[in-house]
Amino acid sequence: MADPEIPVLTIEDLGILRDVRLDGDTVEVTITPTYSGCPAMNVITWEIEAALALAGFSSVRVSSVLSPAWTTAWMSEDGKRKLRAYGIAPPNPTAPPTCPQCNSAMTELISAFGSTSCKALHRCLSCREPFDAFKCH
């Protein structure tokens, strides 16, 4: 199931989906929120319910657990590759982001707050393109 804001990633790639199990007739899905106020979490919940309903499961329970706290360390390597291809610099705790367009390491931060709670806005000093970077969390 794709993330509503970053459709190249699934909620599994992001580490949002924690568990799925069948309890009798009821599907129990456990997710964990990324940022406290992330509005996409509501959409994700509805889409999980809709997807399961379409697959024939009428009884669905989606619950959100706060602990353990979501962290970008849970993002898969495949997920990071897909982010780069999409034009978003993946989270990297060890170095500033490189430009997803031209791969230059000469980039600068414009704002720590970008188009969504999870992204920051950077600019490449080589090709001059702005780009979103996934913040380490």
Add this chain to the structure above:
Amino acid sequence: MATTSISVDETPRLRNLLMLADDALILGHRLSEWTGHAPTLEEELALTNIALDLIGQARALYQATGLDEDALAYLRDPNRFRNTLIAELPNGDFAFTIVRLFLVSTASDLYWRATVASDDPDLAAIAAKAEKETAYHVRHAADWLVRLGDGTDESHRRAQTALNALWPFTGELAGRPAWLRAVAPVLARATLTQPADGWMQSGGRDGRHTEHLGHLLAEMQILPRTYPGATW
């Protein structure tokens, strides 16, 4: 027309959760008032993102009470709210907003970092998320504070005026000794004068609020109170 207000039977745990949740909700609401008015597009995104983090934290804290989060946010009168007075003050100019955000988020940052180790599993889980988000809030506010204080004559004057006006409201902030140690170096880098501690405002924790909270809640609560049970 207006829906009946609710009151809550408060245990110590409930009171503590409401204090934290109300702090986050009220400050989040104030920051959201910058929507459409920020000085630059990047600052618009920053202030509204911070507001969203705070409102998300408020939701998690209200949910941890086990009571209905919407009822707590929309159906309590001002004298039932337990936020600090500093959170409910109007935004003022950009300097006032930044100085207030810096003073409050520095205190929150210290609190959340300490609360990660709480015995209360709900509070510890909320703290683990809030701590990471609040670190960004502090950095944003501190960077701006230094830029404004160590800026032009006008930005310096506005920042100092804001700091002087806000200082009497800092008495309500928890963990004040550690907070003072965190705040002082940033004020120094901003070339601002730390005001002397004089008489301190208080009352927010006991539901005795400034004249501003009533107006804020009137705006925030009018729709759900007029149309009970309304959903998007």
